[in-house]
Amino acid sequence: MSHHQLDARRMFCPMPVIRTQNKIKELHPGDTLEIVCTDPGALSDIPAWCRINGHTVLEMHEHNDEVFLTIEVCEEI
Amino acid sequence: MVWRGMSQPKAISLISGGLDSLLATKVTMDQGVHVEGINFYTGFCVEGHTHAIRKQDKAKPKRNNALWVAETLGIKLHIIDIVEEYKDILLNPKHGYGANMNPCLDCKIFMVHKAQQWINENGFDFIITGEVVGQRPMSQRKETMPIISRESGAEDRLLRPLSAKNLPPTLAEREGWIKRDQLYGFNGRNRKPQMELAEHFGFTDYAKPAGGCCFLTDENYSAKLVDLWQARGHRDYEMDDIMLLKVGRHIRPSNHFKLIIGREEGENKFLQGYTKTYTSIKTTSHAGPLTLIDGVANDADLELAARITARFSQGKNEDSVTVETRRQNGETQLLNVKPLSADDIKQEWYV
Numbered sequence: 355m356s357h358h359q360l361d362a363r364r365m366f367c368p369m370p371v372i373r374t375q376n377k378i379k380e381l382h383p384g385d386t387l388e389i390v391c392t393d394p395g396a397l398s399d400i401p402a403w404c405r406i407n408g409h410t411v412l413e414m415h416e417h418n419d420e421v422f423l424t425i426e427v428c429e430e431i
Numbered sequence: 432m433v434w435r436g437m438s439q440p441k442a443i444s445l446i447s448g449g450l451d452s453l454l455a456t457k458v459t460m461d462q463g464v465h466v467e468g469i470n471f472y473t474g475f476c477v478e479g480h481t482h483a484i485r486k487q488d489k490a491k492p493k494r495n496n497a498l499w500v501a502e503t504l505g506i507k508l509h510i511i512d513i514v515e516e517y518k519d520i521l522l523n524p525k526h527g528y529g530a531n532m533n534p535c536l537d538c539k540i541f542m543v544h545k546a547q548q549w550i551n552e553n554g555f556d557f558i559i560t561g562e563v564v565g566q567r568p569m570s571q572r573k574e575t576m577p578i579i580s581r582e583s584g585a586e587d588r589l590l591r592p593l594s595a596k597n598l599p600p601t602l603a604e605r606e607g608w609i610k611r612d613q614l615y616g617f618n619g620r621n622r623k624p625q626m627e628l629a630e631h632f633g634f635t636d637y638a639k640p641a642g643g644c645c646f647l648t649d650e651n652y653s654a655k656l657v658d659l660w661q662a663r664g665h666r667d668y669e670m671d672d673i674m675l676l677k678v679g680r681h682i683r684p685s686n687h688f689k690l691i692i693g694r695e696e697g698e699n700k701f702l703q704g705y706t707k708t709y710t711s712i713k714t715t716s717h718a719g720p721l722t723l724i725d726g727v728a729n730d731a732d733l734e735l736a737a738r739i740t741a742r743f744s745q746g747k748n749e750d751s752v753t754v755e756t757r758r759q760n761g762e763t764q765l766l767n768v769k770p771l772s773a774d775d776i777k778q779e780w781y782v
């Protein structure tokens with residue numbers, strides 16, 4: 355189990371979702387991924403993508419116009 | 432459905448986020464096929480961007496419609512970034528453009544081709560789209576359907592469930608993966624059959640984008656793109672160009688430079704992110720927009736740009752407005768200028 359980070363700042367949806375999707379392909383169940391974005395659309399799109407693909411959003415918050423999400427990678431459903 | 436003695440067939444569905452692909456997917460799933468969605472991001476998709484930029488839109492709940500369709504249907508969605516590969520489609524479309532800069536037929540062929548590659552790599556059996564014969568003047572005509580199947584390389588692995596009865600049977604029907612009599616024969620521009628089918632399935636909250644889901648079908652956007660190419664003397668673009676064409680008022684007083692003027696706070700903030708790569712102007716004595724200069728502006732050009740910017744500030748009726756100009760190298764200068772009158776901003780300058 356390892357922790358990873360993804361910088362998706364200054365990208366507009368759906369690019370942060372695409373980067374998250376592609377990054378998760380390289381990870382293993384139990385790994386966590388922390389994503390930072392500037393498009394607030396990521397707050398709805400990344401959780402929707404996680405629900406579809408069976409991954410868990412552990413935490414998300416906004417701070418100084420940046421959006422932070424932490425995802426736990428689960429077994430592919 | 433139980434697939435006795437054979438494995439469950441698998442299809443990939445091109446999901447745009449609109450009603451037709453939602454219905455085509457549902458119809459296929461209801462026949463017991465395992466379906467996953469694929470969505471292509473060209474850079475010109477309306478989805479997201481402008482909502483994120485314009486402050487007034489932020490209050491509206493924003494969703495990615497392709498993700499919404501996938502979640503509604505309970506299927507996986509693979510979103511594919513084709514921004515780089517798409518350049519060649521847009522710049523050199525073999526079948527030409529539609530009413531604006533939309534190379535729809537080449538675009539469809541390319542997307543189906545990518546889907547074909549995807550099914551080969553992932554062991555899927557066929558591809559479905561929400562295409563309807565006669566629905567779109569360029570890409571969805573009876574004559575274009577076989578062109579898409581052939582030139583994409585998908586051939587008869589491409590099924591259009593909503594219009595299948597108007598077309599020859601495909602592999603999925605011949606193999607018995609799909610029952611042709613449970614498919615549809617929708618035809619033409621009338622949307623009523625789709626709306627009735629949506630009602631039958633209980634879909635009510637689907638996307639109904641007024642201007643379509645692609646900026647290339649938009650007349651104003653296309654005009655800005657053509658203007659950009661003309662001014663630069665070559666046809667090419669980067670992601671930043673695509674983005675900046677979606678934002679602000681574009682005013683070109685001369686072939687060698689244009690102004691991109693923020694129309695509200697969200698746009699000003701977005702443009703702020705480009706002040707290291709573009710010369711910029713902002714009013715300091717009065718509330719006003721942030722302007723980027725695209726091109727090379729000499730001192731006289733910059734003064735004209737400052738006067739235009741002042742015209743869109745709250746000091747537009749004053750004798751003098753102070754603006755700060757900032758070159759890409761960070762060098763700044765304060766100028767006191769008289770705002771240009773509305774009549775002095777020539778109509779043909781507006782891109």
Ligand code: SF4
Pocket residue numbers: 473533534535536538539570645646647648
């Ligand atoms: S509108 Fe035309 S060019 Fe735009 S994504 Fe759709 S098919 Fe492609």
